[in-house]
Amino acid sequence: MNRLQEKVLAEVDLAGLVDTLCELIAIPSEGGYETPAQERMAELMATVGLTTDVWSIDFESLRRHPAYTVEIERDQGLGVVGSFGSGKGPTLILNGHIDVVPAGEAARWSVPPWQGTVRQGRVFGRGSVDMKGGLCCALFAVKAVRDAGVKLAGTVVIHSVIGEEDG
Numbered sequence: 001m002n003r004l005q006e007k008v009l010a011e012v013d014l015a016g017l018v019d020t021l022c023e024l025i026a027i028p029s030e031g032g033y034e035t036p037a038q039e040r041m042a043e044l045m046a047t048v049g050l051t052t053d054v055w056s057i058d059f060e061s062l063r064r065h066p067a068y069t070v071e072i073e074r075d076q077g078l079g080v081v082g083s084f085g086s087g088k089g090p091t092l093i094l095n096g097h098i099d100v101v102p103a104g105e106a107a108r109w110s111v112p113p114w115q116g117t118v119r120q121g122r123v124f125g126r127g128s129v130d131m132k133g134g135l136c137c138a139l140f141a142v143k144a145v146r147d148a149g150v151k152l153a154g155t156v157v158i159h160s161v162i163g164e165e166d167g
């Protein structure tokens with residue numbers, strides 16, 4: 001590992017990542033009801049220094065596209081993108097979805113589904129793996145690069161999307 005990589009690794013805020021993940025797990029974001037989680041994701045992106053773009057998705061226009069498909073019909077939703085870097089050179093996109101499947105029967109869970117629970121070094125709760133955890137890892141990776149003072153030749157862009165099965 002070179003010196004720059006070590007510097008970035010030293011800036012990884014694991015405790016902050018876990019706290020943020022637990023916070024996102026506590027925001028139910030079942031298919032069709034992702035807006036509160038997307039609003040929070042946009043706030044988190046801005047907090048760590050990303051330039052954010054948030055917009056209401058125009059489902060009426062999307063429905064007219066010949067390749068439009070959906071798993072869940074939605075009337076509303078937010079697109080959220082955060083970017084960090086020079087705006088020049090190559091772009092790396094880190095994409096993840098904020099929507100989760102329903103928790104099912106809460107009694108069958110060993111932990112509350114809408115509460116991030118840390119047990120034996122792992123985080124449990126609806127969306128911890130699929131895929132709020134991935135979004136938080138992307139966010140905190142970019143934060144570590146920024147906190148280490150790395151000047152990127154290109155740009156890193158994080159997409160927080162709804163409807164992972166839609167197109």
